[in-house]
Amino acid sequence: MRAWIADAPAGLRVEPVRADADGFALARAWTARQLGLPRTPAPDAPALPRAGDTYFMPDLDHAGVVAKRDLYRAMRRDGVRVAFMVHDLLPVTRPEFFPPHAARSHAEWLAVVAEADIAACPTQAVAEDLKAWVRAHGPERAESLHIVASHHGADLRAAPAARGLDRESLRLLARLSGARAFLMVGTVEPRKGHADAVDAFERLWAAGGSEILVIAGRPGWMVESLVARLRGHPERNRRLFYVETATDDLVDQLYVTCGCLIMASHAEGFGLPLVEAAARGCSVIARDIPVFREVAGERACYFEGGGDALAQAVDRWRRLDRRGEAPRPRRSGILTWAQSARNLGRLLTEER
Incomplete structure (x- = not known):
């Protein structure tokens, strides 16, 4: 997100938003902190996505996403492209490694993701897992959900000095x-x-x-x-x-x-x-x-x-x-x- 704020994709304006009771609000206070600004230039006004906009949720929030399922549907009907980051499907593919409730929560969240326009995965392996899950649990979305893979990065700066360590x-x-x-x-x-x-x-x-x-x-x-x-x-x-x-x-x-x-x-x-x-x-x-x-x-x-x-x-x-x-x-x-x-x-x- 900080990279997008500093260098937005060509032709786009990036607006970080946060969830609230009514939908989403522009996260201006958070953005100001990320940019190192001494104060927030404007209050966190309601965010009103319009046709042609892309909404992207990079974080995992089971309850929050499921609660806004109807809102995401309405946004898509209004021409907003809805996208989610799917970091992995492990709670449903390897439930033995997670608490008992994790598989159900993740499956409910995936059901909302399957209704979106785009799902971005960090590896092609996860993308293939997601395609298989959608075919099994939401076959009507198998063709319309665009699943892409994009690797994460790492900063290649020189190794930091040890100063500041306890x-x-x-x-x-x-x-x-x-x-x-x-x-x-x-x-x-x-x-x-x-x-x-x-x-x-x-x-x-x-x-x-x-x-x-x-x-x-x-x-x-x-x-x-x-x-x-x-x-x-x-x-x-x-x-x-x-x-x-x-x-x-x-x-x-x-x-x-x-x-x-x-x-x-x-x-x-x-x-x-x-x-x-x-x-x-x-x-x-x-x-x-x-x-x-x-x-x-x-x-x-x-x-x-x-x-x-x-x-x-x-x-x-x-x-x-x-x-x-x-x-x-x-x-x-x-x-x-x-x-x-x-x-x-x-x-x-x-x-x-």
């Missing part, structure tokens, strides 16, 4: 400097594969390995026992570091300091750490799933299976790295957020 973060970076450290980034939740990673490193440590595993991510849902395992692990703050409240600056430094990112997720919609790591020159070991193949291509080492398989992948990567043969990220193929925003803007506004 003392504990600086101590962690000092401990990792010169060590063979592996990093996981993202909320700790069942599908992310953290348990497999801990199992893998316990095997490596039992065999005499000195590798360090760093997990940066707040606790999510259905992971109480896993979080207790991380917090109470005998190797914590020795060969296992669990950072529950990592700042963006610390994560940036961890990408630079650690030799390799581990993406052990069983399912993803995109996998943003893959491109963030590549932007920092950090190698990747990833589970062999279609989304990761699409995003990382041949720039990663892949594994299939649980802790044993991941331990073998780490050992294999380590041997390749010593010989200078480990896959290395190529920054040239990574989109910036500005480029990603331009691609998405073009897909949302082009004529079919």
Whole structure:
């Protein structure tokens, strides 16, 4: 959104809006803050979409979107193009990784999305999942819903300095400097594969390995026992570091300091750490799933299976790295957020 505000797609004016009880309002206060303006130039007046406008909802809001279903229908009847971002379909395709209510909430939200003009997905893999869902649950919309894919971006700025980090973060970076450290980034939740990673490193440590595993991510849902395992692990703050409240600056430094990112997720919609790591020159070991193949291509080492398989992948990567043969990220193929925003803007506004 900030990229669109700074550089709107050709021929368009971008107006951020927020939901309210009557429909939508121009989010001028929010926009002013994004632009660094000292005050709001005008109050948040009602937003009145007109024929030829495009309404785009980039965020996931199950209840809010379902509640406005009739409004979206009315907007489309009035000639407004309605579009949604579908980050993934995991609550309905992999419900075992989510709380019991998630599948129903996501299905109700998808039913509204299926009535829109456009659905934008972060990968072609998600786009194919969405096409399959619409064919199964809303076949009358299968031809009229335009489904597009546009990859996310990552800022390719130089690695930030460590200034501004707290003392504990600086101590962690000092401990990792010169060590063979592996990093996981993202909320700790069942599908992310953290348990497999801990199992893998316990095997490596039992065999005499000195590798360090760093997990940066707040606790999510259905992971109480896993979080207790991380917090109470005998190797914590020795060969296992669990950072529950990592700042963006610390994560940036961890990408630079650690030799390799581990993406052990069983399912993803995109996998943003893959491109963030590549932007920092950090190698990747990833589970062999279609989304990761699409995003990382041949720039990663892949594994299939649980802790044993991941331990073998780490050992294999380590041997390749010593010989200078480990896959290395190529920054040239990574989109910036500005480029990603331009691609998405073009897909949302082009004529079919």
